[in-house]
Amino acid sequence: MTKLRVMNTLDQTDRTDHEYPNSAGCCASRWPTEWQHTPLGLFVQLLADVFPSRVDLHAALYQFRIVEGQKGWTSDLLARLEDPNIERIIDEEELADEQRDDSCGKHQSGWTDK
Numbered sequence: 001m002t003k004l005r006v007m008n009t010l011d012q013t014d015r016t017d018h019e020y021p022n023s024a025g026c027c028a029s030r031w032p033t034e035w036q037h038t039p040l041g042l043f044v045q046l047l048a049d050v051f052p053s054r055v056d057l058h059a060a061l062y063q064f065r066i067v068e069g070q071k072g073w074t075s076d077l078l079a080r081l082e083d084p085n086i087e088r089i090i091d092e093e094e095l096a097d098e099q100r101d102d103s104c105g106k107h108q109s110g111w112t113d114k
Helices: 014-019 039-048 054-065 071-080 086-103
Strands: none
Touching: 039 054, 054 071, 071 086
16 A cells, blocks of 8 residues: 545546546445444555555545544544644644634634533
């Protein structure tokens, strides 16, 4: 495994098929009804194939972070793997969320989602 891309199947093109000859995930009929066919399950299967380097492993985790609802486990693994960028990225995401909440008036109205 040297190159991984997480994408919406609607974004596929003929070029995508040439660059990424193998696919897994939502193209499978069992997506996401069985744990092996979830983003985390696919990642665990990829681990069995052994990534050639830590950089490739980190890059794969960042691709899985793109999938809605997958930031928790990917952030935890990146932190455990001592990725030098994950803390900064999480801080930036939290700051962006706070600014978005403030601009929508949530915090100004006196309630919080914590």
